[in-house]
Structures are given as structure tokens and as C-alpha cells.
Amino acid sequence: MLTVFAKAQQTPSNKDTETGTLSGKVLQASNKEAVPFATIALLNEDDSTIINGVAADEKGAFLLKPIPYGSYIVRIATMGFSPYYTKIKPAAERPLWDLGTIMLQTGARTLKEVTVTGQKQMFTMNKDSIVFSPDENFLPGGTGMELLEYVPGITIDAENNVTMEGKDQVKFYVDDRPVALTGMDYNSYLQNLPSFMIERIEVLKAPPDPVEAEQALVEGRTNIRYINIITRKIQFRGYSAAFTAGVDSRQNLRGKMRYNLNLAPFQVTYFNNGEYNSDSSYLSRTYFPQNAGADTSYLEQKNFRTSYKYNHNLNGRYELKMSEKEKLRGSVTLGWTGDGSDGENNSLFSDQAHKPTRTINQENRNRRNGYRAVTDWNYLKEYDEPGKRLEAGFNFAKNNGNGYGNNDYFYLMTEDTSLQRTSRRNGNWNLRSNFNFRNVLKDSKYYNLSSSVALNGGKNTALATRKNVNDTELLFAPRLSTNYTNFNQQYAVNAAFGKRSREFGYNFTGRLAYDGAQSEEDYAGNRFNNETYEIRSSLGMNFSPKKDHMANIRFNPGIQFFNQMALLDSLRSRVPFKYTNFSPGINLQYDIKQQQLSFSFNRNIDRPNPDQLNPFINTADTLNIRMGNPNLRPSFTKDYRLEYLYQYKSHQVKAGVEIQDAGDIISRFTQVEQVGNTIYTTSTWVNLASRKDRNAYITLNSHLFKALQHNKGSINANISGGLRYYNTITDGGEDGKDAVSEQFAHVEGVTSHLTIWTAYRIRVFSISVNGRYNGPRYYAQGRREGRFNSGLKGQVNLLQRKLNVAFSVENLFGSSVRNSYELTNAYEQYSNARRNVRYLSLNITYNIRKFTKLGQKGPKGFDEEEFEGDDHRGGRGRR
Numbered sequence: 111m112l113t114v115f116a117k118a119q120q121t122p123s124n125k126d127t128e129t130g131t132l133s134g135k136v137l138q139a140s141n142k143e144a145v146p147f148a149t150i151a152l153l154n155e156d157d158s159t160i161i162n163g164v165a166a167d168e169k170g171a172f173l174l175k176p177i178p179y180g181s182y183i184v185r186i187a188t189m190g191f192s193p194y195y196t197k198i199k200p201a202a203e204r205p206l207w208d209l210g211t212i213m214l215q216t217g218a219r220t221l222k223e224v225t226v227t228g229q230k231q232m233f234t235m236n237k238d239s240i241v242f243s244p245d246e247n248f249l250p251g252g253t254g255m256e257l258l259e260y261v262p263g264i265t266i267d268a269e270n271n272v273t274m275e276g277k278d279q280v281k282f283y284v285d286d287r288p289v290a291l292t293g294m295d296y297n298s299y300l301q302n303l304p305s306f307m308i309e310r311i312e313v314l315k316a317p318p319d320p321v322e323a324e325q326a327l328v329e330g331r332t333n334i335r336y337i338n339i340i341t342r343k344i345q346f347r348g349y350s351a352a353f354t355a356g357v358d359s360r361q362n363l364r365g366k367m368r369y370n371l372n373l374a375p376f377q378v379t380y381f382n383n384g385e386y387n388s389d390s391s392y393l394s395r396t397y398f399p400q401n402a403g404a405d406t407s408y409l410e411q412k413n414f415r416t417s418y419k420y421n422h423n424l425n426g427r428y429e430l431k432m433s434e435k436e437k438l439r440g441s442v443t444l445g446w447t448g449d450g451s452d453g454e455n456n457s458l459f460s461d462q463a464h465k466p467t468r469t470i471n472q473e474n475r476n477r478r479n480g481y482r483a484v485t486d487w488n489y490l491k492e493y494d495e496p497g498k499r500l501e502a503g504f505n506f507a508k509n510n511g512n513g514y515g516n517n518d519y520f521y522l523m524t525e526d527t528s529l530q531r532t533s534r535r536n537g538n539w540n541l542r543s544n545f546n547f548r549n550v551l552k553d554s555k556y557y558n559l560s561s562s563v564a565l566n567g568g569k570n571t572a573l574a575t576r577k578n579v580n581d582t583e584l585l586f587a588p589r590l591s592t593n594y595t596n597f598n599q600q601y602a603v604n605a606a607f608g609k610r611s612r613e614f615g616y617n618f619t620g621r622l623a624y625d626g627a628q629s630e631e632d633y634a635g636n637r638f639n640n641e642t643y644e645i646r647s648s649l650g651m652n653f654s655p656k657k658d659h660m661a662n663i664r665f666n667p668g669i670q671f672f673n674q675m676a677l678l679d680s681l682r683s684r685v686p687f688k689y690t691n692f693s694p695g696i697n698l699q700y701d702i703k704q705q706q707l708s709f710s711f712n713r714n715i716d717r718p719n720p721d722q723l724n725p726f727i728n729t730a731d732t733l734n735i736r737m738g739n740p741n742l743r744p745s746f747t748k749d750y751r752l753e754y755l756y757q758y759k760s761h762q763v764k765a766g767v768e769i770q771d772a773g774d775i776i777s778r779f780t781q782v783e784q785v786g787n788t789i790y791t792t793s794t795w796v797n798l799a800s801r802k803d804r805n806a807y808i809t810l811n812s813h814l815f816k817a818l819q820h821n822k823g824s825i826n827a828n829i830s831g832g833l834r835y836y837n838t839i840t841d842g843g844e845d846g847k848d849a850v851s852e853q854f855a856h857v858e859g860v861t862s863h864l865t866i867w868t869a870y871r872i873r874v875f876s877i878s879v880n881g882r883y884n885g886p887r888y889y890a891q892g893r894r895e896g897r898f899n900s901g902l903k904g905q906v907n908l909l910q911r912k913l914n915v916a917f918s919v920e921n922l923f924g925s926s927v928r929n930s931y932e933l934t935n936a937y938e939q940y941s942n943a944r945r946n947v948r949y950l951s952l953n954i955t956y957n958i959r960k961f962t963k964l965g966q967k968g969p970k971g972f973d974e975e976e977f978e979g980d981d982h983r984g985g986r987g988r989r
Contacts, residue, residue: 129176130200134209136170136186138216144170145188145214147346153183160231169434178236179205186212202612202658232826233262233813237706237757240811243310246342247905250916251356251364251953253383254300254308254339260867261311261337262811262830265884270297274313274335275809275832275863283338286318290540293445293482293507302421302447303339304366304383306352306955312338320501321544321562324604328621328646330666330695332710332751343377344370350959358920358951361389377427384420391415396940411457419449435492441485448479473516478534480511497550503543510537530576531584538568554615558606567597588633596629596720612660616651629720636678636740638723643671646693658703666695670715676723676740687743691715706755714749718742718776722795736793741845743797747772760813764832770803775840777890779849782937791937798850798890799843807834823872831864840890848935850890861885861896874907881923892932892939898923914955921948 132152136145148166152174161182166172177200187193191214198207232248234241242261249257258264263275272280282289282296289296314336317323326334344350354366364385371378393413423445430438455472484507491500515532546560574590577583601624608617623644630637646668654660672689695712724738753766775798780791809832816825837858842850862885869878881900886893903918932939 129178130205130207131173131175132177132184132198132200132207132209133173134171134212136166136172136188136212136214138191139213140216144168145191146170148172148186148188148191148214150174151185151187152177153185161234184209186214188214191216231813231815233760233815233828235262235757235760235762235811235813237701237704237755237762238315240313241310242312244305244308246306246352246957247907247914247916247955249305250905250914250955251354251366251951252305254303254305255297257305257308258300258311258337259865259882260828260880261313262813262828262865263313263809265863270301272296272337275807275834279334281317281322281334281336283318283322283336285341286338287486287505288319288322289339291484291486291505291507291542292443293484293509293540300339302383302419302423303341304354304368304381306354306366307342307368307381309340309342312340314338320546321542321560324560324606324619324621325602325623327619328604328648328666328668329714330648330664330697330710330712331714331749332697332708332712333749341379342368342370343379344372347372347374348960350957352955352957354953354955356951356953359949360387362387362951364953375429375431379425379427380423382420382422384418386418388416391944393941393943410460411455413453413455415451415453417449417451419447421445421447435494437490438487439490440487443484443486444481445483446479446481448477450475450477476513476515478511478513480509480513480536482507482509484508495550497548497556499546499548501546505540505542507540508537509539511535529584530574530587530590532572532574532590534570534572536568536570538566540564540566554610556608556610558604560604562600562602564600565598568595570594591633593632594629594724596627598625598627600625612652612654614651614653617648618650619648621646627720629724631724634724636676636724638677638720638740639673639675640717640720641673642717645669660701662697662699662701664697666693666697666712668693668695672715672717672744674717674744678740689715689744691746704757706757707753708755709752710750712749714747716745716747716776718744718795722776739795741797742776742795743774745772745774745776745797760815762811763808764810765808766806768803768805768807770801770805772801772803773799775799775801775890777846777849779846779891779934780932780937780939781848791939796846796849797843798846799841801841801890802839804837805834808832818872823870825868825870827868829864829866831862831866833860833862835860836888838888842890846890851933851935853933854888854890854892857888859888861887874911875905877904878902891934892930895929895931897928912957914957916953916955918951918953919948920951 132150134150136148136150137143138145146166146168148170150164150166150172151160152162154161162174162177164172164174179200179202181197181199184196184198185193186195194212194214196209200207232243232245234243240262244257244260249260255266255270258272259266265273265275274280282299284292284299289299292299294302312318317326317336318338322336349369349371351370352366352368354364356362356364362385364383366381366383368381369379391414393415395411395413423443425441425443427439427441429440432438453474453476455470455474457470457472458466459468459470460466484505486503486505488503489501492498493500512533512535514534516530542562542564544560544562546558548556548558550556570592571594572592574587575584576587576590577585602621603623604619604621606617606619609615621644623642623646625642625644627640628638646666648664648666650662650664652660652662670689670691670693672687672691674687676686691713693713693715695710697708697710699706699708722738723740723742748771750769751766752768753764756763776795777798778793779796780793782791809830811830812828814825814827818824839856840850840854842848842855862883864883865881867878867880869876879900879902881898883898884896886896899921900923901918901920902922903916905914905916907914928944929940929942932941
């Protein structure tokens with residue numbers, strides 16, 4: 111099927127064809143009254159481990175989906191009643207299981223009967239998604255970014271760039287909404303989010319947000335994966351809290367806190383995350399010119415850093431239930447953050463005989479703090495007709511920050527500087543509203559109408575004052591200052607019509623969109639205006655030629671009109687670019703039981719962003735200056751992909767080939783310049799003429815779970831790895847002729863990645879071992895070396911699981927040094943970033959939970975069966 115019934119239409123997927131649905135209603139046998147918030151658990155038929163679960167609503171009704179085809183035991187239970195058990199077997203012949211009315215008998219339940227904490231399967235994998243549901247104390251003292259590394263297929267490089275299996279692009283969502291609606295980018299959000307705030311991480315092939323899903327459908331891109339972060343909440347009335355304090359041998363001190371309060375219809379969530387590091391990490395660079403006959407003097411630079419950071423987040427949610435089928439949900443989030451760093455740069459200049467000619471010792475200090483405010487409102491109305499639905503949303507986020515940076519002794523732009531002070535202010539805002547109406551007609555036909563508006567803008571000011579060695583006062587330095595503003599707007603309307611049927615279904619979607627981006631920099635006197643008009647469509651169909659077979663076909667014809675205009679006061683000129691891009695696409699998918707074969711072709715455009723265009727100076731590193739290039743053109747890419755997938759329970763094998771032909775590739779380029787006897791580098795962006803990638807790969811994802819019933823324990827093990835053959839040919843062209851060296855113009859070889867994690871739990875004790883290897887990565891200007899990380903962790907839960915003590919050894923078998931090498935026709939550079947290679951850490955977490963349910967105070971140990979999820983999510987919550 112080409113659409114998901116509860117949301118907007120999405121990419122064709124076997125979710126609708128190989129999964130079923132469980133529904134019913136829970137009543138008291140004695141008086142026929144509803145049993146609100148009863149827990150419905152889906153258990154493995156072999157070992158009774160929990161696969162999935164959901165909570166009933168106030169009326170006792172429940173809906174659990176999707177449920178992969180198979181045999182299961184259903185357990186329905188709540189405090190004060192005897193549990194009810196039954197078996198179900200969703201299959202193609204009967205995907206929908208309605209249990210009708212379930213009558214629970216009054217009866218006592220002991221704590222032993224409901225203790226399931228030690229028997230939890232953390233990974234669920236199928237052909238379209240991977241779900242990671244960690245225990246609350248899985249990574250004490252960790253962040254969301256660190257927890258993400260345990261997800262199969264995820265690759266995180268030295269700059270915290272996230273990809274799937276080292277190739278696919280990734281977009282982030284939080285509780286089904288784009289991460290931008292939190293007022294932060296994904297890197298900042300995950301670095302500031304304590305790991306115990308995350309209930310689960312979902313890796314999906316289609317966006318969970320309806321607005322983004324429609325855009326993904328018409329674009330037809332297959333090289334994007336969607337990571338949905340589901341935050342931890344509570345459904346019962348009451349509160350829960352967690353406190354973590356930690357220390358490690360790298361002289362890191364950390365403190366984290368989470369507090370959840372549910373006074374339905376009001377809910378409050380608060381968390382903070384603080385860390386102080388007094389251990390010097392360093393970045394070492396060695397670089398020198400490569401031009402034939404030029405001066406071969408070089409620079410060796412070491413940068414030492416110490417830092418601290420803290421952040422707070424307060425969220426209040428309100429739900430107005432106007433009727434059983436009409437709801438208004440709203441939330442207001444306030445966040446404030448601060449961080450700082452002290453550094454020392456030691457730069458040594460030498461002549462061609464490597465004899466030192468000059469030494470620069472530079473000290474710097476940076477401080478930053480700010481706040482963010484977010485409000486999010488969603489209106490939902492469901493009609494009596496099944497499937498008819500109206501949804502509207504509004505989100506507004508505002509950020510503001512300020513800080514300063516001091517560079518003592520040196521800043522090179524025109525002449526030597528003994529002192530520089532920079533004060534910084536920045537702020538941005540983001541507004542989005544959307545409307546979606548879906549109606550179901552006769553014969554499983556439907557239509558869908560939607561629209562969206564997204565506006566955002568920002569301002570970034572950095573005012574620099576400086577003085578030379580012989581000056582007595584600081585003077586304003588406009589060349590080192592920035593006053594940058596930007597405004598972006600996007601409008602889109604969508605219409606869809608289709609039919610839901612396993613035998614033969616179809617979907618047609620059309621989209622009209624306008625995307626505009628304007629930016630201006632006062633001191634450089636430059637203005638930019640990028641506009642894109644899009645007409646896109648998607649025509650898809652599915653049919654089932656045989657039992658257990660499903661074919662999906664989708665065509666994505668579209669056209670884009672692109673206009674880019676740069677007004678450069680500094681050059682007294684206009685730099686216009688205009689393009690018309692025809693963007694065809696086709697996607698084919700064939701499923702046979704556990705197997706899937708897919709092919710896709712797409713031609714897409716990637717525009718330069720304002721930061722790449724604006725030629726103002728970034729002064730973050732005094733010897734490595736970055737600036738934009740107003741002459742950048744959009745990149746066009748033709749992408750072919752053929753993939754075979756085999757899924758057996760929690761084991762998955764994929765193999766495929768990829769071909770990418772791209773023109774006008776936007777690539778970073780660094781040049782070496784010399785002023786007097788001092789060398790410094792200037793980084794900018796250029797268009798490379800073309801790049802051809804030929805890849806073949808095979809990957810394995812496998813999860814093993816075994817419940818140990820006799821000692822209330824379990825074994826969890828996960829392995830994710832793969833091999834990739836790559837063959838990349840890059841042509842720099844006239845613009846990028848110096849940006850690509852002969853050594854990296856054509857690279858070929860095999861790289862690999864491997865992640866192994868295993869944990870053994872017995873009653874209150876657990877121990878885990880992990881290892882991660884990412885092979886070297888090549889690009890047009892160089893190579894990033896392979897990295898290996900490992901760790902050993904031990905935990906014990908005390909005081910009825912309220913107190914958790916965790917001890918770990920990081921980099922047990924390997925190093926955390928991050929090396930890279932860059933080479934162009936203009937310069938050569940070696941870099942490595944390093945902290946203490948092996949270190950020990952200790953984290954202590956204390957949990958508190960108190961609540962009332964069904965008018966009675968919960969027992970002391972009920973937290974062992976705490977069910978945390980959001981019942982409006984259609985049953986994706988887990989224990």
C-alpha cells in the first residue's frame with residue numbers, strides 16, 4: 111500500500127502488507143465499567159518476552175499496530191485485576207484482530223508476577239525500520255549522541271556527522287516532529303539531551319511527520335533515513351525523577367537530572383545536563399605549501415582546550431479533550447544554556463630546513479549563553495466515518511544568545527595583533543503551520559488535501575576590536591566583524607488521491623512549492639537571494655500477483671525553476687545564476703515473504719546554503735580563516751541504486767550496488783597564504799566539475815535476545831557490520847583545479863564498519879562489552895583515518911532498582927585519536943585530535959517514582975512495571 115492510514119501518504123512500504131492490527135476494549139466483569147489505562151502487552155510465543163505494548167485509553171479502548179505477521183500471546187492486565195491471556199496469529203488471511211470486549215476479574219497480583227524489567231528485548235528490526243528501546247539506565251551519564259552510536263548501521267564521524275552505514279543521509283525528528291521545531295539543530299539537541307530522557311530511537315524509511323512525508327513522497331529520494339527520537343514520558347498521574355552524578359579519569363565532572371510530572375490534562379517535564387572538563391585535549395596540525403618552486407616553510411600548530419557546558423529544558427504540555435474524537439494538544443518549552451572554553455594555541459614556523467623561525471603562543475577565552483522558547487499546538491479531529499481525519503498544527507521557536515571571545519597576542523589579517531576582543535550576539539526564529547485533511551470514500555478510495563507554511567530568520571553579530579603591538583587602545587575592526595541577517599520562507603500545497611487495496615492499490619500526489627532564501631552581510635556589503643519554484647508529482651501503484659508477494663511501482667516526474675542572485679558591493683557586481691531542472695525519478699520494489707528487491711533512480715538538485723555563499727570572515731580559529739564563495743552554483747546528482755534485502759526475525763542482510771554521477775559538486779577548499787614570515791590558511795567552497803561514484807556493499811544487522819527465566823535475567827547481543835567497495839573519480843574543473851590533488855582524484859578500495867555490543871543481566875547485576883570500528887573515508891581533498899573504540903561497563907541496581915551504580919572503562923582495547931590528512935595542489939596538512947586514550951568513569955543514578963492510578967496509590971515496587979509511552983501514537987509504545 112502506498113499510504114499509512116493514520117497519517118499522510120508515505121513511501122510505498124510493506125508495513126501495510128506484512129503487519130497486522132490488534133484492537134479491543136477492557137471492562138470490569140463486576141459492573142461492566144471501563145478499565146482505564148490497562149496495559150496490553152504483546153508477548154513472544156516461545157519465551158513470553160515482551161515484543162510491544164500499548165495502554166488503553168480512559169474508556170478502556172486500545173489499538174496496537176503495527177504487528178509483524180506471526181504468533182503471539184496477548185496479556186491484558188492492570189493493578190487490582192487478574193491478568194487476561196489469549197493467543198493471536200496475524201497473517202495475510204487475517205491481518206486485523208479485534209478481541210471485542212475483554213472482561214477482567216477482580217484479583218490480587220503480586221510483585222513477582224509483574225517483574226519484567228530484567229527481560230527486555232532492546233532491538234526490533236524489520237525490512238522498513240529498526241527500533242532501539244534502551245533501559246533507562248542503559249548509559250548512565252551519557253548523552254543522546256553517545257546513545258545513538260548503539261543503533262545498528264549508524265556511523266558518526268569525528269565532527270559528529272551522522273550517516274547510515276557511512277553513505278545515506280539522515281534527517282532527525284523528535285516525537286514525530288522535525289528536530290528544528292525544538293529550536294535546536296540535531297547535533298546540539300543530542301549533545302544536550304541526557305540519555306535517560308530517550309525512551310526509544312526509531313530508524314525509518316519514511317518521515318514520521320505528515321508534512322515531511324508528503325515532500326519525501328514526491329521527491330522520491332531513497333538515500334535518506336529518518337531517525338525519530340521518542341522522549342521519555344509518564345502516563346499515570348504522579349511524578350518520576352532521575353538524578354545522575356558522574357566523574358571520570360579525564361577530569362570530567364557531570365551532573366544530570368530529569369523530572370516528569372503528570373497532573374492530566376497538564377504535564378511538566380524538566381531536565382538539565384551539565385559537564386565540566388579540566389583535562390586538556392589538543393588538536394595538532396602540520397601543514398606547508400605544495401606549489402612547485404615555492405617556499406617550503408611550514409607551520410606546526412597545537413591547540414589545547416578545556417571547557418564546560420550546562421543546559422536546562424522545561425516543557426509544559428496541555429491536552430484539551432473536547433470529545434472522544436476531538437483533541438487539542440499544546441506545549442510550551444523554555445530552555446537556557448551556557449558553555450565556555452579556555453584554550454592555548456602554540457604555533458611554530460620553520461624554514462625549509464625545519465629550523466624554527468618564529469613562535470606564537472596565543473591564549474583565547476570564549477563564553478556563550480542564551481535561551482530558547484518554543485510553543486507547539488496540534489488540533490486533531492476524527493469523524494464517525496473510519497479514516498476521515500482533520501489535523502492542523504502550529505509551531506513557533508525563538509532563540510537568542512550572546513557571548514564574547516578574547517584572543518590574546520595574535521590575530522593575522524593585516525598585521526600583528528597583541529590583543530583582540532570580540533563580542534557576539536545571535537538570535538533566530540522559526541515558524542511553521544500545517545493543515546491536513548483526509549477523507550475515505552467508497553471501495554477503499556480516499557483523497558488527501560494539505561498545505562504548509564514555514565518561515566524562519568536570524569541575525570548573527572560579531573563585533574571585533576583590536577590593537578597592534580604598539581597601540582594603546584582597542585580600535586573597531588570592521589574587517590574582522592560580522593553583521594549577518596537571513597530570512598527564509600517556504601510555501602507548499604499538496605493533493606493526493608488513491609485506493610488502498612492489497613490486490614491492487616494506487617496513489618497520485620501533486621505538490622506545488624516555493625522556497626526562498628535571502629541573506630545580507632553589512633560589513634562586507636553583500637546580499638543574496640535564492641528562489642526555487644517546484645512542481646512535483648508522484649504516481650504509484652501496488653499489486654499482489656501471488657500470495658506473500660507484493661510489487662510497488664512509483665514514478666516521480668517533477669520540474670524546478672531555480673534563481674540565484676548575489677549583489678556584491680565589495681566587487682560592485684551582480685552574480686546571477688538561473689536553472690531549470692527536470693527531476694525524474696522511478697522506484698521499484700518487490701517483496702517475497704522475508705525478501706525484498708528494490709531499484710531506484712532519481713535526479714536531484716542541492717543548492718548552496720547562505721553560509722557557503724557569504725564571503726564574510728569566520729574568526730573561530732585565528733590561523734585557519736573560513737569564508738564563503740558567492741559564485742557557487744547548485745549541484746545536480748543522478749543516483750541509481752539496486753538493493754537486495756533478506757529479513758529473518760531479528761537478522762537482516764543487505765547487498766547492493768550504487769552509481770552516482772554528480773556535476774558542480776560543492777566542496778570545501780583550503781589555500782595556504784603567506785604574510786611576511788607567517789603562514790595561514792583560508793578555507794572556502796568551490797564547485798568541482800564532476801564526481802563519479804561506483805559502490806558495491808554488503809551489510810549485516812543481527813540481534814540476539816534470550817530471557818533467563820530462572821534468574822530474572824537476559825542476554826542481549828547485537829552485531830552490525832559491512833564491507834563497501836568504492837571507486838570515486840573527481841574532476842576539479844577550472845574552478846576547483848587546485849582543490850583536487852592527483853593522489854585523490856581517483857580513489858579505489860574496500861572499507862568496512864563493525865559494531866559489536868553484548869550485555870548479560872542477572873537480577874540486579876549487568877555487564878556489557880562493546881567495540882566499534884569505522885574504516886578510513888576518502889574524499890576529494892584527503893582521507894580520514896579509520897577509528898576503533900571499545901568499552902566495558904558494569905552496573906548494579908540497589909534499593910528496589912531505585913539506585914544504579916555504573917562503572918566503565920572506555921577505549922579498553924584501542925585509541926580515540928582522530929587522524930586526518932588533506933592534500934591539494936596548494937598545500938598538505940596532517941591533523942590529529944586527541945584526549946586521554948583510556949579512561950575510567952563512575953556514574954551514580956537515583957530514581958524516584960510516585961503516582962496514583964485508578965484512585966489508589968501505587969505500591970512501592972510498581973516502578974518495575976512502569977509503562978512509558980504516549981497512547982495517541984497508535985500503539986508504538988514499549989515497556
